[in-house]
Amino acid sequence: MSAGIKAENVLRHFLTISEHKLEVMKGCFKTGLYLQGVLHDLSKYSPTEFLVGARYYQGDRSPNNAEREEKGYSSSWLHHKGRNKHHYEYWVDYNSVRDVKEKSELTIPVKMPLKYVIEMMMDRIAASKIYNKKDYRDDYPLKYFLRSYKLIPMNEETKRLLYALLKMLSVYGEEKTFRFIRERLLPGGEY
Numbered sequence: 001m002s003a004g005i006k007a008e009n010v011l012r013h014f015l016t017i018s019e020h021k022l023e024v025m026k027g028c029f030k031t032g033l034y035l036q037g038v039l040h041d042l043s044k045y046s047p048t049e050f051l052v053g054a055r056y057y058q059g060d061r062s063p064n065n066a067e068r069e070e071k072g073y074s075s076s077w078l079h080h081k082g083r084n085k086h087h088y089e090y091w092v093d094y095n096s097v098r099d100v101k102e103k104s105e106l107t108i109p110v111k112m113p114l115k116y117v118i119e120m121m122m123d124r125i126a127a128s129k130i131y132n133k134k135d136y137r138d139d140y141p142l143k144y145f146l147r148s149y150k151l152i153p154m155n156e157e158t159k160r161l162l163y164a165l166l167k168m169l170s171v172y173g174e175e176k177t178f179r180f181i182r183e184r185l186l187p188g189g190e191y
Helices: 007-031 034-039 047-055 063-071 075-081 114-135 140-147 156-185
Strands: 092-094 107-109
Touching (some): 007 034
């Protein structure tokens, strides 16, 4: 066992990420995104991410936050966001029309493909369920999103869509929201 990793945390972390992955998979399957559900977060099982997760495991929040607090960055998160397209941080690119005189941004958030926005939504729902357990309510993912809404460097169209879907979830629940995504939103493939 690597230094600083408790044996019981290896199992606990494995069970937590597996429960999360299963929860995302269920949501993705209900919306018709089968491949997204199967492939979701496979990098969390890689040594780069898994060992950090086991070392900093707490059970009620992301281990990446604890690593970030200790080191000033999270190696696990940097690895994860660069391999998983359902994170808006993956969709940041250089601004090819940057105007130095106007002090425009060096990097810009790019509009995410719809299937990854839906997977991101499922990821947020699953995280809320895992960390809140029996206290979970359908408005939790929206409340979490709104805490940093203005600060998130996410493409504005993507941000508005995610907000609308999380709002819909908070008002109408999973069944109606997932049916809307499956029957109305995904067949067109654009937003």
